[in-house]
Amino acid sequence: xxxxEVVEMAMNSILNPDDIKKALDxxxxxxxxxHKRFFEMVGLKVKSADDVKKAFHILDADNSGFIxxxxxxxxxxHFATDGRDLTDKETKAFLQAADKDGDGKIGAEEFAALVRx
Numbered sequence: 001x002x003x004x005e006v007v008e009m010a011m012n013s014i015l016n017p018d019d020i021k022k023a024l025d026x027x028x029x030x031x032x033x034x035h036k037r038f039f040e041m042v043g044l045k046v047k048s049a050d051d052v053k054k055a056f057h058i059l060d061a062d063n064s065g066f067i068x069x070x071x072x073x074x075x076x077x078h079f080a081t082d083g084r085d086l087t088d089k090e091t092k093a094f095l096q097a098a099d100k101d102g103d104g105k106i107g108a109e110e111f112a113a114l115v116r117x
Contacts, residue, residue: 007077008081014044014054015042019042023079033076042079059078067098068104069105072106098113098114
């Protein structure tokens with residue numbers, strides 16, 4: 001099994017695969033990504049703190065305890081293997097929205113706060 005398929009299965013254990021597919025379809029166009037709408041559409045916004053933490057750990061591909069810019073770029077691929085990469089513009093906007101302490105990466109608490117926005 002490919003690493004992305006394992007990650008997708010992990011995300012599917014938290015979220016509804018149909019909701020994920022619908023959200024990815026909405027944001028297929030380049031520079032259309034909106035994290036607030038995305039988290040709402042996939043149902044992450046209403047999940048428990050534990051589920052949000054699980055999602056954070058899935059997105060933290062290198063297990064550093066942070067989601068860095070490179071990991072953010074391929075965030076949609078963590079929801080489904082056919083998800084697209086975010087553009088540099090989308091990645092930077094996403095990072096800027098979440099990175100409240102200005103260290104250039106997203107910690108677990110920053111991620112949880114972003115999801116709840």
